[in-house]
Amino acid sequence: MWCGRLAWLFKRPCQLSGSTRHRSLWLARDRRTVPAAAARWHHTAPESLKCAWQLHGDHLELRYADTLMRFDFVWLRDHCRSASCYNAKTNQRSLDTASVDLGIKPKAVRVDETTLFLTWPDGHVTRYGLEWLVKNSYEGQKQQVMHPRILWNAEIYRQAQVPSVDCRSFLETDEGLKEFLQNFLLYGIAFVENVTPTKEDTEILAERISLIRETIYGRMWYFTSDFSRGDTAYTKLALDRHTDTTYFQEPCGIQVFHCLKHEGTGGRTLLVDGFYAAEQVLRQAPDQFELLSKVPLKHEYVENVGDCHNHMIGVGPVLNVYPWNNELYLIRYNNYDRAVINTVPYDVVHRWYAAHRTLTAELRRPENELWVKLKPGKALFIDNWRVLHGREAFTGYRQLCGCYLTRDDVLNTARLLGLQA
Numbered sequence: 478m479w480c481g482r483l484a485w486l487f488k489r490p491c492q493l494s495g496s497t498r499h500r501s502l503w504l505a506r507d508r509r510t511v512p513a514a515a516a517r518w519h520h521t522a523p524e525s526l527k528c529a530w531q532l533h534g535d536h537l538e539l540r541y542a543d544t545l546m547r548f549d550f551v552w553l554r555d556h557c558r559s560a561s562c563y564n565a566k567t568n569q570r571s572l573d574t575a576s577v578d579l580g581i582k583p584k585a586v587r588v589d590e591t592t593l594f595l596t597w598p599d600g601h602v603t604r605y606g607l608e609w610l611v612k613n614s615y616e617g618q619k620q621q622v623m624h625p626r627i628l629w630n631a632e633i634y635r636q637a638q639v640p641s642v643d644c645r646s647f648l649e650t651d652e653g654l655k656e657f658l659q660n661f662l663l664y665g666i667a668f669v670e671n672v673t674p675t676k677e678d679t680e681i682l683a684e685r686i687s688l689i690r691e692t693i694y695g696r697m698w699y700f701t702s703d704f705s706r707g708d709t710a711y712t713k714l715a716l717d718r719h720t721d722t723t724y725f726q727e728p729c730g731i732q733v734f735h736c737l738k739h740e741g742t743g744g745r746t747l748l749v750d751g752f753y754a755a756e757q758v759l760r761q762a763p764d765q766f767e768l769l770s771k772v773p774l775k776h777e778y779v780e781n782v783g784d785c786h787n788h789m790i791g792v793g794p795v796l797n798v799y800p801w802n803n804e805l806y807l808i809r810y811n812n813y814d815r816a817v818i819n820t821v822p823y824d825v826v827h828r829w830y831a832a833h834r835t836l837t838a839e840l841r842r843p844e845n846e847l848w849v850k851l852k853p854g855k856a857l858f859i860d861n862w863r864v865l866h867g868r869e870a871f872t873g874y875r876q877l878c879g880c881y882l883t884r885d886d887v888l889n890t891a892r893l894l895g896l897q898a
């Protein structure tokens with residue numbers, strides 16, 4: 478397949494390390510029935526089954542805590558945590574990786590109950606905690622997700638009864654903030670209640686968790702249906718589900734909405750978990766999922782209204798996954814802002830349209846739609862890399878304020894509070 482050119486890079490090691498061929502090999506070695514050859518198993522203690530290692534021509538194989546790991550020698554030299562290679566005060570590497578001989582091989586290897594010791598040809602000694610290796614190895618890492626999440630449809634979200642956090646608790650206590658962020662990370666949406674309905678108070682909320690991402694729409698924005706900007710958002714029309722700023726190279730991570738006023742009817746907000754829908758596509762049609770994650774697309778924002786002149790272009794696939802574990806981290810979905818497709822040939826285009834249709838059908842399932850009416854005092858935070866939003870047409874005067882946040886800074890706050898983000 479044209480787009481799977483690099484797939485072998487990631488697939489090959491998983492297939493090898495998970496194979497039963499290796500498991501039986503372990504048992505054989507543990508019973509010491511295999512003659513000592515160049516690649517010979519070594520154990521930490523005579524009968525220890527917990528840890529064993531074996532030196533190969535171009536890598537070290539290590540079994541610890543039920544994880545079979547393979548380490549490249551350059552990797553082992555590069556990650557050395559000794560004082561001369563790594564500055565523990567700044568958590569930065571001091572070693573010049575380019576100075577490592579690409580053909581390097583340890584001169585001596587020793588393992589005790591907790592630590593792997595490697596002596597390099599120049600006499601330098603590297604020590605690795607075995608637990609550290611499990612946590613940081615490719616094999617240990619690929620069993621884990623980067624971002625634990627609960628994927629939802631309307632029923633799952635309602636059943637979970639995720640509480641809104643009170644504004645004071647959010648602003649004044651670490652527990653309140655942590656609870657809010659945990660919910661946000663798990664579900665991709667979270668609410669703060671009892672907020673004073675002004676732009677200034679909404680800004681204070683935003684600044685509690687992140688730096689505000691200033692964009693062509695400003696820092697904190699207000700908007701009504703006055704068509705002050707050349708975009709459908711600034712009208713009374715319905716907006717189908719979408720993510721925002723797909724036309725940025727890095728779409729905004731989080732969107733904050735606070736409805737300050739609505740005197741009229743309609744205008745409910747629609748929320749759909751894009752990752753839940755994408756998961757359904759993966760189950761039904763893995764090839765289509767792969768296509769959506771490989772075909773690069775452009776989104777575009779061309780504006781020429783009043784004094785506003787903008788032309789933004791963002792490139793990337795609809796589904797973005799980490800290649801080592803296929804975990805989704807970003808969905809770009811905005812049919813209004815999708816640009817001319819000119820990045821793939823016609824036959825791929827056709828298959829892409831079919832895949833896009835499957836995803837759209839999932840996103841449009843009524844059972845996946847969560848409808849909420851935003852009211853003054855209730856601020857909504859949306860993970861714009863995961864949850865799609867839309868809005869029902871409305872009548873009357875409706876004013877929303879909000880801002881975008883930088884994702885890195887939200888995750889930073891979450892990590893500092895001890896959350897996995």
Ligand SMILES: C[N+](C)(C)CCCC[C@H](N)C(=O)O
Pocket residue numbers: 694698700708709710719720721722723811813814
């Ligand atoms: C939120 N705010 C009203 C400021 C901007 C709306 C941006 C709308 C654009 N079509 C997009 O989806 O990115």
Ligand SMILES: O=C(O)CCC(=O)C(=O)O
Pocket residue numbers: 710716721746866867868877
């Ligand atoms: O008016 C709304 O509720 C949302 C409009 C919208 O999609 C946006 O501003 O990004």
Ligand SMILES: [Fe+2]
Pocket residue numbers: 710719720721866
């Ligand atoms: Fe939007």
